[in-house]
Amino acid sequence: MSHLLDFTSRLKTFCVAENAVCPKCLQSTNMHVFENYDSAIVLAFPVGKFGTNYFALCPSCSSTFMLTDSEAEKIKSGDIEVFKNLEALKKEESNV
Numbered sequence: 001m002s003h004l005l006d007f008t009s010r011l012k013t014f015c016v017a018e019n020a021v022c023p024k025c026l027q028s029t030n031m032h033v034f035e036n037y038d039s040a041i042v043l044a045f046p047v048g049k050f051g052t053n054y055f056a057l058c059p060s061c062s063s064t065f066m067l068t069d070s071e072a073e074k075i076k077s078g079d080i081e082v083f084k085n086l087e088a089l090k091k092e093e094s095n096v
């Protein structure tokens, strides 16, 4: 979990989506959405998409999801259905 703490300490909380369903573990949980303000954090995710500024984190299974700006705004405005369409990042995969 130390990696997770290091991860979250570099990000600013954008919003928390209460009772959102994680598409990975299917738990109803409070999904945390972070805004990336440190470009270094992108390097921790070799996903090949460097334009993404928002991430969602599932506190239940520690899965991380990339969000577009519009998805993040939707979640902030209460549209937690957005989570159904997200896929968890797989750090092993760099071919997007």
Ligand SMILES: [Zn+2]
Binding pocket: 022, 023, 024, 025, 026, 027, 058, 059, 060, 061, 062, 063
């Ligand atoms: Zn989860």
